[in-house]
Amino acid sequence: MASWRDVHEFSQPLVETDSEVVSTPMRFANIIRLNKAGEREVVPMRWGFAAKGDKNPSRPKHMHARSETIDKLPTFADAVHEPSHFALSVCRRVRP
Numbered sequence: 001m002a003s004w005r006d007v008h009e010f011s012q013p014l015v016e017t018d019s020e021v022v023s024t025p026m027r028f029a030n031i032i033r034l035n036k037a038g039e040r041e042v043v044p045m046r047w048g049f050a051a052k053g054d055k056n057p058s059r060p061k062h063m064h065a066r067s068e069t070i071d072k073l074p075t076f077a078d079a080v081h082e083p084s085h086f087a088l089s090v091c092r093r094v095r096p
Contacts, residue, residue: 010032010040011032023047024047025047025048026046026047026048027046027047028044028045028046028047029044029045029046029047030042030043030044031043031044031045049065049075049076049079
């Protein structure tokens with residue numbers, strides 16, 4: 001398990017920018033991930049949920065799930081029962 005220091009260091013931008021970044025649903029956002037070599041890299045990803053079996057999930061079709069049915073409907077059930085090992089949060093950096 002990673003320490004808080006490891007988590008914090010991993011979450012820091014690889015490059016400093018002066019622009020404010022706001023990510024919203026269905027738009028691309030730059031995210032930090034580990035590549036195949038285990039190194040951090042920044043890649044654009046679209047915020048959303050692709051339909052099950054999509055051959056090209058470049059435009060997610062589903063975004064919202066009802067708590068009453070999220071574990072039963074085929075669109076979301078697999079993701080609920082086998083969750084990912086990451087969390088996505090939207091951050092806005094404010095400069096003093």
